[in-house]
Amino acid sequence: MTIAATDLRPVLIAGSWRDASSNSTFQATDPNRNETLTPTFPVSDWQDCDAALDAAAEAAVELRRLPATKIAAFLELYADKIEAAKDALVESAFAETGLARSPRLADVELPRTSNQLRAAAAACRSGNWALPTIDTQAGIRSCYRPLGPVCIFGPNNFPFAFNSVSGGDFAAAIAAGNPVIGKANSSHPETTRLLAELAQEAVNESGLPAATVQLIYRTSHADGERLVADPRVGATGYTGSRGAGLALKSAADQAGKPIYLELSSVNPVVVTPGALAQRGEKMVDEFVGSALMGAGQFCTNPGIVMLVAGSETDEFIDGVKARFASAAAGTLLSPAVARSLTQSVQTLTGLGAELLTGGGESESGRCAVANTLMRVDGAAFVKDPEGFQTEAFGNASLMVVADSVEQLCQAIDQLEGNLTGCIYSSESGSEEADVERITFVLEPKVGRLLNDKMPTGVAVSPAMNHGGPYPATGHPGFTAVGIPASMLRFGKLTSFDNVRPPRLPCLLKDESPMEETMRLIDGQWRGGSV
């Protein structure tokens, strides 16, 4: 198929919207109608990547010279522009993702995105993210410094809040003083382009280097791997599927380049008999609400519920089954998500999980699969823990029913690393001994441990960890959400030893850069000058 140049969307490289260097193209699909959307996007070849890397390397040098206030002003201006362009952005994201215009896109995700950019601006301005540390006796001072160009691969499920050119990784990388090369998620390229347009306007108006934000839409796997391993790159942030993420990790690791991954997670929810006895119906409500929200397409969607056999458990499962069966299936993000969900369910039932409801093929008129509930007993789970942890991304959950707390703990002990793990238990305190055993095996497996609360909903808090042990992420010490902690991923720790005072970075000079700046001065965190 030959595409006229005018039909093709341009890439954003070195501050200019220009034609991609290759002829290969793709189009996104409207999942609500299963129809191909009009705009055509280029698949970038290495020439585009190379040009973006050169420009980013140059921008990184310029950015290091700029005061933090200038970078912060850009982030705030960009946030304003996103809010001003809300209608167009929501319309585009709705067409490309099928997510509800309201409240989801317009009233939840978009404000979260602009607020995240503003929080990053504040952290950038105060410098608190960089953990400025001053040892006056030893004459040594340290802080985190920009790392260099950051490549960001955004996921399909948050077209704004985790978008490669507006989301959490983007805000963190820019606020830490680095330029970004965004790789759009191929399921919402037009939304990403609209965001990049706003970003570029803000870059120009705030006087940042032209290549502070760049955008390509898609590359071959080989070029993606070459990109993250390139000497010009500082680090990479990736949110998406495990297979693609691990291939990028392998390439980056070999080159000694940091890469931060947020991969799949089944987010186990443990529900004790006591919790069900006390509030079984409420539990059904809570669980169904969390499991089917956004058609289950959250990184923290509760994919596995772990229970102990008994009549309350059977009632709970029956209740969930009835609600799953009667609720309308949400639209999935893309045909690929629908295919993958169907396949995962087939894998799980193939291994012996009992299909309680759902499990069919995708609807023909839109991307949707009936809400799916499966059940397996604890003994079977413990026999093939890897198989039964196959992620079914979307509106499907697996109930694992152990024959005892003992077996429940065995099953938990077989879990891979996860973003979250929840424990619901009796409020009477009668189960504390069991809960202690469960917590003890569950905590090491998860980045965030919850009690009496579902995992969906990731508050932007300094205490939030949106991370976890491998393979939920690539490193158990970092979080992808929570300004300023998430910014540390894109910083380089640097000591200044006996460096002459006028040559110190602003954050480490005797005089405090601003009132809000907290520094660890001779062992005490405090504001003010040395």
Added chain:
Amino acid sequence: MTIAATDLRPVLIAGSWRDASSNSTFQATDPNRNETLTPTFPVSDWQDCDAALDAAAEAAVELRRLPATKIAAFLELYADKIEAAKDALVESAFAETGLARSPRLADVELPRTSNQLRAAAAACRSGNWALPTIDTQAGIRSCYRPLGPVCIFGPNNFPFAFNSVSGGDFAAAIAAGNPVIGKANSSHPETTRLLAELAQEAVNESGLPAATVQLIYRTSHADGERLVADPRVGATGYTGSRGAGLALKSAADQAGKPIYLELSSVNPVVVTPGALAQRGEKMVDEFVGSALMGAGQFCTNPGIVMLVAGSETDEFIDGVKARFASAAAGTLLSPAVARSLTQSVQTLTGLGAELLTGGGESESGRCAVANTLMRVDGAAFVKDPEGFQTEAFGNASLMVVADSVEQLCQAIDQLEGNLTGCIYSSESGSEEADVERITFVLEPKVGRLLNDKMPTGVAVSPAMNHGGPYPATGHPGFTAVGIPASMLRFGKLTSFDNVRPPRLPCLLKDESPMEETMRLIDGQWRGGSV
């Protein structure tokens, strides 16, 4: 060769000193006499590693249940025991490494080691290392938690302070709540065994799990790689040569296991014409002192000096040459170090570096190579930067003479990641524009930037970064020295979301665990209760 079982040193596994499972053995060499030392040590096969891993996994579970005070008490008791056994330890380390008994071993390195253990104990007790963070509004609290068994591979050059069972990585891993599997450096196995004996006594007396500290002496490369990638391992700390370190990194990366490396570094020292004009002779003193100290066997030894051509530079180089030629060559740590140094010098001269003095083979009676000084011009360096950055570990340095500040900056821009980088310049302030350019290209290459100070000497300070960009280390965001920062490498970030108050870890409960504990409570670092 058949060795009677009684001649063989035992390994320490699961709290017992026992025979290794394999028959393969090795012996260390006294580098001062080039003589094989009597004790014979086993090369452990996978059976030993597997047993150590099982025991460590069990110990990790037990350690997580213990109060921090108990772990801190162990570290302090162990520090006391090291000091009490000073004479025997120094004698053993002297025989195995050739490092001076005094002041080096007895008066510098040993006290540093025990002080490091005590600093780690204090950080463990207060919990400050874990960055406890409390968001009362969101109901979320977070801190770093133990990660699981840590494998530590110690280097040859610090038989106490970086020893796998007493050094910086050890102190950090234990204080973070993890058991350690130590892999002795093969050049000082007896010293390591003596330390492990003291550690085991302290483990028993303080009531820690028996397998809190374990020791093997050597493994095959294949078993080493299997060890760091094992599912039972939490993380690995490695200090040593680049080749072995990168092989371990590759294995750990593939398994998603964190590994912290401290590899080779040439530690560039930039000296401007102004510095030489003002204090050329003093610069010779300072440089020679730093370059030849401990026969140059420090990770932060200044291997490359970068200068601008001119008469002061020639005088400086002549001065250094004379001092190198007249100073007695220090004893190197082992025959392998002597061989490797000779080879590196041959590589550098083969590439075109001019040999100004030294460069011969090792002496026959002991491990020693004449102090070696080489020179290359900036143009040649820029043409083959990788070749001219070949590390010559030991008493050898390379002078890189650029024809201009422009070329100097080009050469700096070609440097790999390094632990340190120094800039000496005029005190008059007349060179600030040049220094700014130099700093701008040097800072991104190094973990610690120094002014008017040599890089050897790594103060234990909260502001110290003993780290740097790849390939000096495996990740630019972590330091191997500096309690508590170095402990973060062995922690897992964990959020507690809506977790019932009695179930929170001590560090995150409302009441403050102790007066010294600083927590980020609702955005403010402070002591006291919530």
